[in-house]
Amino acid sequence: MPDIALLGLILAAIVIGYFLGWRDQRKRRGDDSGQLSKDYFVGLNYLINEQTDEAIDVFIKALDINNDTVDTYLALGSLFSKRGEVEKSIRVHQDLLARPSLTSIQSFQVQLALAQNYSSAGLLDRAESILIDLSRQNHDLRDQALKQLLRVYEQEREWDKAADVAERLRRTRGEYFAIILAHYYCEQCEIALKQNDRVTARRLIRQAFSRDKNSVRTSLLLGQMEFDEGSYKEAIKVLQRISVQDISFMPLSLPLLEKAFEHTGSLRGFGAYLGRCLNERPGTAVIISMTRLLVRESGESQAVNFLTAQLDRHPTLRGLNELIDLRRQFQGDLPDNVLALIHRLTDRMLELKPVFSCGHCGFSGKEMHWQCPRCHNWGAVKPIQGFEGE
Structure with a gap:
């Protein structure tokens, strides 16, 4: 449903809610005067003239808050927020929060919505203040407050605070937040490495693995640390684990892994590892790495034959581009200017692809x-x- 139509329905619900509330109050008082308050007609006039801001102000101030109308106003605030009209959403929620008739749970709901408004508007300090207060109270929405607080700390890049909150959520929500925690410790590790604090970096690596033993990101960081410190065999051991942790991330490890094998004088070991990966899950990065290794170790002819056979089974654009490049170097059957043109075209296609x-x-x-x-x-x-x- 379009936003404008939905806004119309919500405002209609507010008008009807106001009318029903007025009628209910009149019955309880035994009032037969049958007259609606002046606020109702003022608000209705604003609505007819498409002055939604003014209409909302009038109805919020005039309407009794109850279980039904709070949900309506929360929906209105949410709609404004989705349309990018955060100031209107903030005003709706602030006006609601000022009403003394809200129940505790309604107050929590409105505060969560207001905190989300502040986050959307970039007012992270205000959002943080509300969410910290909500997260300290014992109520059903506390985990939701903690999740929103987590997002605030992510935006502020306050990874230590984010980790503290995620640890609280891990105790109640389990594995998902353990995986997120590993990323937070990796973020802190990267900061420590930039500051050349390798002791802290290693402590954070241990913390990350304690939360997610299959964290590829942690393995990449540790592999780079071992390589930088000259522990090439340790780097190889760590980086090879990635094919077991999540083989789809394995291409990220290959450039550093090749350098580590090179430093140990064992490129054959790198070839053996690539061969195992090819048997398990042939991918473009592995095929290209093996092709380039064959050029160095066995010559261009064998490399071209290998790559051609692999592309016949697993055709990819990057693999084709590599083959064209090899054929140009190896004096292929096509004239060089034709190969150069094809290579430029595939290069251009790859530039445009994610x-x-x-x-x-x-x-x-x-x-x-x-x-x-x-x-x-x-x-x-x-x-x-x-x-x-x-």
């Missing part, structure tokens, strides 16, 4: 995001599979 996508909301892009920029889920963005990806 490399990663979110399995939750469908967001796609060329950069790896551990937290999806659109839906904010952690670990949902992965390398794209299929002809245009892996």
Whole structure:
């Protein structure tokens, strides 16, 4: 339903609610005067003239708050928020909150909605203040307040505070927040590494693994740390675990893994690892890495034959681009200018294609995001599979 139509229905519900409330009060008082208050007609006039702001103000101030009308006003505030009219939504919720007749649970609901308004408006300090207060009280909406507070700390990039809140949620909500916690510790680890505080970084790595032993991000960080410190065999051990933790992330580990094997003087070991990965799950990154290794170890002819056979079984655009590049180097059958043209075309196609996508909301892009920029889920963005990806 379009927003305007929905807004009309909600405002109609408010008008009807006002009328029914007035009639109910009149019956209880035994009042037969049959006259609606002046506020009703003022609000109705504003509504007829499409002055929704003024109409809302009048009806909110005049209407008795009860279980039915609170939901209506919350729906109105939510609609304004979705339409990007955050100031109107804030006003609706602030006016509701000022009403002394709200029950405790209604007050919590309105405060949660108001905190969401403040977050949307970038007023994170105000949102944080409300949510901290709600999270300290014992009520059914406390977990919801904690989840909203978590999002505030993510926006502020206050990862230590986010971790404290996530630990509280983990105790009641379990595994999902344990996975998120590993990401928070990784965020703090990256900050520690930038400050060259490797002791703190390693402590945070241990904390991340204690919450999610299959955290690919933690393995990548630890692998990089071991490599930077010259512990190449340890780096290899850590990075090879990624194919077991989540093989779809394995392409992220290959460049560093190849360097680590190179430093140990054992490129054959890298080839053996790639061979195992090919048997388990052939992907473009593994195929291209193996092709380039074959060029170095066995020559271009064997590399071209290998890549051609792989593309016949698992055709991908990136693989085709690699084959064209090899054929140009290897003096293929087609004239070089034709191969160059085809290579430019496939390059251009690849430039326009995303490399990663979110399995939750469908967001796609060329950069790896551990937290999806659109839906904010952690670990949902992965390398794209299929002809245009892996």
